[in-house]
Each structure stands twice: as structure tokens, then as C-alpha cells.
Amino acid sequence: MKPFLALFIALWIATPARADPATGIPYIVDGDSVSLPFRLFGIDAPELYQTCQTRAGRCDPCGKRAQVALKTLTGKARTIRCERTGTMISGRVIAVCFAGQVDIGKAMLSRGWAVIYRRHLSQVPELASSYIAAEAEAKAEARGIWAGEFIRPERWRRGDRLPGCE
Numbered sequence: 727m728k729p730f731l732a733l734f735i736a737l738w739i740a741t742p743a744r745a746d747p748a749t750g751i752p753y754i755v756d757g758d759s760v761s762l763p764f765r766l767f768g769i770d771a772p773e774l775y776q777t778c779q780t781r782a783g784r785c786d787p788c789g790k791r792a793q794v795a796l797k798t799l800t801g802k803a804r805t806i807r808c809e810r811t812g813t814m815i816s817g818r819v820i821a822v823c824f825a826g827q828v829d830i831g832k833a834m835l836s837r838g839w840a841v842i843y844r845r846h847l848s849q850v851p852e853l854a855s856s857y858i859a860a861e862a863e864a865k866a867e868a869r870g871i872w873a874g875e876f877i878r879p880e881r882w883r884r885g886d887r888l889p890g891c892e
Contacts, residue, residue, distance in 0.1 A: 754800065757792025757839055758831075758879075764821040766831040767811045768847055768857045769840035770879045771796070777891040778876035785891035788839075788871050795839040795870070800825045811849040820846055822853065829853075835860035838870020841878060 757771025771792040772778065778788035800806055808821035823830045834840040835857055842861050847854040865872045877886045 754793055754797045757789065757796050757834065758843075764808050764823060765814060765818050766834070766840075767820050767822045767850060768843055768853060769831045769834050770843040771834060771840040772871060772876065772879050773882055776877070776879065776882050777888065778871050778874055779888050779891055780874040785888075786874065788876060792834070792839040792870075795837055796830070796834060799828065799830050799833050806830065811846070820849065822850065832857055832860050836864055836869075838864035838868075838872045841871075843880075 756774040758766045758769050772789040774789045774793060775787075776789035777785045780786050806823050806825050808823040810819055810821045812820045814820060831840070832853075835842065840861075842857055847857065864870060875888060877888055
């Protein structure tokens with residue numbers, strides 16, 4: 727099974743951007759990564775061990791909660807469909823992924839478990855406005871990480887931390 731999976735991944739990665747979609751049963755790594763491995767287009771979620779702060783001042787494991795939110799969106803053994811949009815400098819594949827008809831990245835934004843990752847938006851400009859609107863709505867309604875204070879995931883990866891939480 728492993729050689730077949732490796733061959734499938736190698737062939738899929740070698741195909742041009744926006745080629746036929748790939749499907750599979752996802753393994754959820756964290757709030758913005760699924761197995762094979764894809765980076766979800768247009769979003770950046772808290773890292774797995776990142777903490778945020780609630781309005782009451784308590785530390786909250788928002789990275790783990792983002793992972794749970796992504797698992798909930800994809801279902802325990804549900805097949806997802808991903809369309810490659812590009813490749814990061816690291817070689818990681820960026821893709822728009824769907825659970826049924828649900829755009830998983832946009833759903834993570836609307837639930838407040840991710841922020842816009844603007845570097846990706848130019849790859850699929852037709853999705854940019856709906857992703858931006860989804861984030862704005864989550865922020866206005868204080869959903870997910872917007873319900874308290876947090877360090878943007880990109881800054882957290884560079885070492886910035888919330889005082890008293892990490």
C-alpha cells in the first residue's frame with residue numbers, strides 16, 4: 727500500500743496546477759494541513775501547540791482547537807477532493823480542498839479558526855473576495871480565535887508569543 731500511495735503522490739505532485747482533482751481520506755495534521763500533504767489554500771491557522779487568550783484572560787489551546795475544527799469539517803473517514811493551486815517555496819503543495827461541496831479553507835475562515843494567508847490569494851483570484859468576506863464575518867462575530875487575543879500564526883512561527891500563555 728505504501729509504494730502505491732507514494733507513486734500516487736509523486737504523480738499527483740508532478741501534474742500542472744489546477745489539474746484534475748485528487749481525492750482521498752484525510753489525516754488531519756493541524757488546522758491548515760491535511761495528509762498527502764496539502765497546505766489549504768488561502769488560510770493560515772494557529773499551529774498545533776499555539777495558545778490564544780480568551781476574553782476572560784485564560785490561555786486557550788487554539789492550535790488544537792483549530793485541528794479539531796478541521797477534523798469536524800472533514801468528518802472522521804470522509805473523502806475530500808483537492809485541486810492544486812500552486813507550490814510553496816518549501817515544495818509543499820497548496821490546494822483548495824472540498825468536503826462534499828464545502829470549501830474547507832473558507833469554512834475554517836468563517837468559523838474563525840484561521841486567518842487569511844494573503845500570499846496564496848493571487849493564485850486563485852476568483853476566491854479572494856469570498857475568503858476575505860468569510861474572515862471579516864468571523865472577526866465581526868468574534869468566532870473562534872477572534873473571540874479573544876492571538877498572535878497571527880505567521881508571527882507565532884517566527885517566535886512571537888502572548889505574554890503569560892506560552
